[in-house]
Amino acid sequence: MILTVMLMAPLFGALFYVAALQSALPPRRWAMLGCLFGPVALPLFLARRRWSLVCARGVRYGLLRA
Template identity: 75%
Template sequence: MILIITLAALLFGGLFYVAALQSALPPRRWALLGCLFGPAAFPLFMAKRRWSLICARGMAYALLRA
């Protein structure tokens, strides 16, 4: 049981590390959060990713154009 939890923590840490690198977020911080909280940190990651995109592009930029 402990082996499965450890492997899952490493897996989620690696996945969050790669996703943070692709999103220009600090990868070590997100890897640590992924190891500690697993998939429960995903909504927080997506919110931070969206917020950094809005800050970089500005509020007037539309992500979806009709």
């Protein structure tokens, strides 16, 4: 069990690093969180990405336009 966690930590760190680079978030911070918490940090990452979009575009900007 511990061996599996130790092997998966760098993988999640790398995945969060790439996703943070694509989302213009600080990549080292999210890589560290990915290594420490693994997939548990995904909802926090998605919320932060959404919040940065809202801050950049404004509250009244519609993301889904028909």
